[in-house]
Amino acid sequence: MAPSAITIALDAMGGEAAPRAVIDGAAKVAPRHGALHFLVFGDEARVRPLVDAHPALRDRCDIRHTSEVVADDAKPSTALRQAKGSSMRLAIEAVRNGEAQAAVSSGNTGALMAMAKVLLRTLPGIDRPAIASVMPASKRRVVMLDLGANAECDATNLVQFALMGAVFARAVLDVEDPTVALLNIGTEALKGDEVVQEAARRLRAGELPIRFEGFVEGTGLMAGTVDVVVTDGFTGNVALKVAEGTARLIVDRVRTAFKDSWVAGLGYVLARRRFDLLKRQLDPQHHNGAMFLGLGGIVVKSHGSANDIGLANAIGVAADLVRGGTNERIMRELEHLGAPPMQRVAS
Amino acid sequence: MAPSAITIALDAMGGEAAPRAVIDGAAKVAPRHGALHFLVFGDEARVRPLVDAHPALRDRCDIRHTSEVVADDAKPSTALRQAKGSSMRLAIEAVRNGEAQAAVSSGNTGALMAMAKVLLRTLPGIDRPAIASVMPASKRRVVMLDLGANAECDATNLVQFALMGAVFARAVLDVEDPTVALLNIGTEALKGDEVVQEAARRLRAGELPIRFEGFVEGTGLMAGTVDVVVTDGFTGNVALKVAEGTARLIVDRVRTAFKDSWVAGLGYVLARRRFDLLKRQLDPQHHNGAMFLGLGGIVVKSHGSANDIGLANAIGVAADLVRGGTNERIMRELEHLGAPPMQRVAS
Numbered sequence: 021m022a023p024s025a026i027t028i029a030l031d032a033m034g035g036e037a038a039p040r041a042v043i044d045g046a047a048k049v050a051p052r053h054g055a056l057h058f059l060v061f062g063d064e065a066r067v068r069p070l071v072d073a074h075p076a077l078r079d080r081c082d083i084r085h086t087s088e089v090v091a092d093d094a095k096p097s098t099a100l101r102q103a104k105g106s107s108m109r110l111a112i113e114a115v116r117n118g119e120a121q122a123a124v125s126s127g128n129t130g131a132l133m134a135m136a137k138v139l140l141r142t143l144p145g146i147d148r149p150a151i152a153s154v155m156p157a158s159k160r161r162v163v164m165l166d167l168g169a170n171a172e173c174d175a176t177n178l179v180q181f182a183l184m185g186a187v188f189a190r191a192v193l194d195v196e197d198p199t200v201a202l203l204n205i206g207t208e209a210l211k212g213d214e215v216v217q218e219a220a221r222r223l224r225a226g227e228l229p230i231r232f233e234g235f236v237e238g239t240g241l242m243a244g245t246v247d248v249v250v251t252d253g254f255t256g257n258v259a260l261k262v263a264e265g266t267a268r269l270i271v272d273r274v275r276t277a278f279k280d281s282w283v284a285g286l287g288y289v290l291a292r293r294r295f296d297l298l299k300r301q302l303d304p305q306h307h308n309g310a311m312f313l314g315l316g317g318i319v320v321k322s323h324g325s326a327n328d329i330g331l332a333n334a335i336g337v338a339a340d341l342v343r344g345g346t347n348e349r350i351m352r353e354l355e356h357l358g359a360p361p362m363q364r365v366a367s
Numbered sequence: 368m369a370p371s372a373i374t375i376a377l378d379a380m381g382g383e384a385a386p387r388a389v390i391d392g393a394a395k396v397a398p399r400h401g402a403l404h405f406l407v408f409g410d411e412a413r414v415r416p417l418v419d420a421h422p423a424l425r426d427r428c429d430i431r432h433t434s435e436v437v438a439d440d441a442k443p444s445t446a447l448r449q450a451k452g453s454s455m456r457l458a459i460e461a462v463r464n465g466e467a468q469a470a471v472s473s474g475n476t477g478a479l480m481a482m483a484k485v486l487l488r489t490l491p492g493i494d495r496p497a498i499a500s501v502m503p504a505s506k507r508r509v510v511m512l513d514l515g516a517n518a519e520c521d522a523t524n525l526v527q528f529a530l531m532g533a534v535f536a537r538a539v540l541d542v543e544d545p546t547v548a549l550l551n552i553g554t555e556a557l558k559g560d561e562v563v564q565e566a567a568r569r570l571r572a573g574e575l576p577i578r579f580e581g582f583v584e585g586t587g588l589m590a591g592t593v594d595v596v597v598t599d600g601f602t603g604n605v606a607l608k609v610a611e612g613t614a615r616l617i618v619d620r621v622r623t624a625f626k627d628s629w630v631a632g633l634g635y636v637l638a639r640r641r642f643d644l645l646k647r648q649l650d651p652q653h654h655n656g657a658m659f660l661g662l663g664g665i666v667v668k669s670h671g672s673a674n675d676i677g678l679a680n681a682i683g684v685a686a687d688l689v690r691g692g693t694n695e696r697i698m699r700e701l702e703h704l705g706a707p708p709m710q711r712v713a714s
Contacts, residue, residue, distance in 0.1 A: 093555055093557075095557065156616075157616065158612075158615070158616045158619065168552050171552060171558075171559055171560040172560045172561075203605060205515050205518060205600065205601055205604035205605065208440055210440075210442060211518075212518055212601065213518040213519045213601060214519075237604075237605075237608050238604070238605045238606070238607065238608025238609035238610075238611070238612055239608045239609075239611055239612040239615075240612070241608075241609060241612060242609060242611075242612025242613050242615070242616050243612055243615075243616075251605075253552065254552055254559065254560060254602065255601065255602050255605050257552035257584075257585070258550060258552065258584075258585045258598075258602050258605065258606055259585070259605055259606065259609045260585065261584050261585025261586045261588075262585035262586075262588060262589060262606045262609045262610050262613070263585075263609050263610075263612075263613045264585070264586055264589075265505075265585055265586040265587070265588060265589025265590055265610075266589050266609070266610045266613040266614055266617075267613055267617055268505070268586075268589070268590075269503075269504065269505045269589050269590075270613075270614055270617045270618070270649065271617070272505065273645055273648075273649075274621055274642075274645060277638075277641040277642065277644065277645040278638050278641055278642070281641060283637050283638070284637060284638040284640070284641040284642075286634070286637050287633070287634035287635060287636070287637030287638030287639075287641075288634060288638055289634070290630050290631060290633050290634030290637070291624075291625050291630070291631040291634030291635055291638070292634075293631070294624040294625055294628065294631040294634075295621075295624065295625070295631075297624065298620055298621060298624040301620075302617065302620075
């Protein structure tokens with residue numbers, strides 16, 4: 021393996037379309053990223069033929085057999101206790117042991133987060149990791165977190181998410197000094213519940229190196245008025261999925277509307293290539309791959325219903341994060357902040 | 368006035384485009400609803416010329432002068448104490464006094480809700496009113512509540528919202544036995560925070576006449592998998608505005624994409640009428656007008672940035688609610704349920 025090679029640990033058994041989507045996704049993304057290597061954890065009898073079917077995966081995969089799989093409906097605590105030899109756990113252990121630089125899984129989110137916390141540890145100064153991803157908004161791409169790791173958050177959690185989100189945006193959006201806002205039900209200072217009020221007070225105090233812009237509403241999130249939008253995992257997850265559902269609804273309506281009359285139908289045929297391109301841009305599979313932020317290693321969560329395109333995208337996200345040294349950068353920035361500001365965060 | 372005439376009290380001074388948008392909106396909607404009459408509360412010097420400019424409003428408006436206006440950034444408690452003669456308050460008082468059957472305002476939501484609660488009283492068995500509206504989803508129109516009246520809710524509030532939402536859906540969607548779900552970050556029984564868990568337990572117990580379907584995610588909300596979606600005012604407001612923002616984003620992208628090449632541009636021109644129709648269907652102004660649910664009178668909240676089209680729509684919603692006897696129906700159903708089930712709700 022060349023020194024610049026990146027090794028990614030794959031949970032081959034996670035997600036609705038596993039293991040086929042995982043292996044097909046790896047085959048799709050491998051040629052795009054020069055020196056990519058995979059540690060594939062899963063049922064060898066099912067995984068081996070899929071790997072062998074792809075010339076693009078020749079000499080790129082080490083298959084590590086395991087017959088254990090974390091169930092989609094397993095409670096995180098159960099998954100932690102029982103599935104010691106699961107494909108999910110072994111993939112994260114490969115990151116801990118330094119065999120791989122990142123792990124990718126489409127499996128049970130709660131179990132994945134619980135295992136990642138135990139095996140990779142939460143970074144110093146961070147109480148809870150968050151799930152972060154990049155959303156396509158109108159004016160720019162926007163980092164949003166938390167997307168579902170923490171259904172309930174206090175003000176301290178939100179302040180820490182703001183800090184991690186800003187560092188993440190610097191690394192993945194390549195924005196020098198990203199603007200950060202809290203998601204709220206109004207932009208006036210008095211709006212929202214006690215948690216966002218308190219988080220805003222602390223962020224406004226200006227003791228952390230964050231360009232805090234106050235509150236943003238759901239419309240502002242999609243307009244892209246700031247680089248980073250911070251919220252609790254309940255609201256963030258709902259917001260992400262409402263955006264997804266609305267996009268699907270409208271793309272369907274546009275198609276139906278254009279097919280509704282002969283003239284409009286002709287217009288649709290003429291514009292079809294552009295429309296298909298747009299549909300592709302809006303397809304959640306092409307935005308698949310969210311990072312667990314705040315851990316001592318890179319874990320990328322792929323959507324449970326991701327297909328090969330989705331998996332290829334999630335693996336690409338993992339490779340980009342490794343190549344960009346994103347997590348080292350986050351760790352360095354948190355360390356650089358040192359104890360005093362983080363204590364202020366926690367106070 | 369004929370016995371079938373409907374009188375609507377208008378807060379002429381609320382919202383960004385007041386008073387013009389309010390009066391122009393009334394003029395737009397008046398011809399569509401046969402016997403509509405307006406009590407217009409506002410600055411007569413500004414309102415009178417606007418009314419006189421519309422032949423459609425001749426003999427339909429009583430202008431009641433007041434120079435007091437509730438500020439957009441006023442705290443609800445301040446608005447309640449200070450603005451005793453405000454256009455907003457007088458409009459609600461007209462409903463209380465029976466002079467009008469409904470009030471419409473684009474003003475400060477918090478102040479409007481606070482005044483409505485004090486003047487119209489919350490219905491027996493309901494702790495807190497909610498803001499409800501009908502959203503266009505894929506398979507059907509969906510009633511969603513709360514859209515922002517209560518940033519923080521407990522399980523009892525959510526159960527009461529479910530009950531009111533079901534009655535509202537029967538009245539406005541004309542669905543015999545509407546399906547109801549709680550908005551959550553997963554459909555599995557264990558997902559979400561303690562509040563939705565507890566609300567789901569009580570709704571599953573089946574003691575209330577609600578067809579409870581469990582949890583729905585943001586994607587399911589937009590797909591229209593159920594008739595009524597219940598959530599707290601924070602999440603509901605974010606969900607509504609994310610849907611709005613996403614719709615705007617995609618309509619813009621579609622337009623740009625189609626104008627991007629000569630052939631696609633021709634396609635766009637041919638399909639333009641359909642596209643404009645679709646844009647109109649998706650325009651939030653055409654869905655403007657949310658009902659305050661759980662009060663002893665009808666108050667319709669119009670968006671602060673509503674234009675004349677938005678106001679016409681909100682006034683139309685108010686007229687439909689009066690004509691359909693919606694609030695009487697809600698009161699009757701709550702009464703019919705009687706004390707025992709409502710006590711169970713509160714327990």
